[in-house]
Amino acid sequence: MKRLDSENLLKKQVVSLNRHIPRKRKTLAELLVEKKPHVIGADGTRHRFKNSEIKKIADLIDKSEYKNLKLPIYIEIEPTSGARIAGRIETKIVCKILNLDQCKSELFIYRPEIKTLRKEFPTATQYIFLVR
16 A cells, blocks of 8 residues: 555656646747747746757758657656657757767667757757656
8 A cells, every 4th residue: 555655656746747848849840930939838837949959950850850850859767767868850869969870769868968968959858757
């Protein structure tokens, strides 16, 4: 019984940590045409993207990929395996920023790489906390 209570408490805390996550992410194509690019978080807050970051991301990928890339890019934090970036286009961008050669549709990064990525794209990336 105590284990179940602890698991429920942990899940509630993780939900609270993720309340900033957007209700719906927008594509790069949508954000490029907005005067003030933004998404609305699950808690109702507005998350603004810097235009310079949006343009830099656009320069890193093919124009044909603009409609398939959804922003912000999630940095999925898992207690057992560091941070995960998922998605073919997302990992392509991260690999270019981190100068990595071997990139697939899933990438695990650690504190130094997270720091570099967040420094480059503070508004175009967001942490999401996971419990499995």
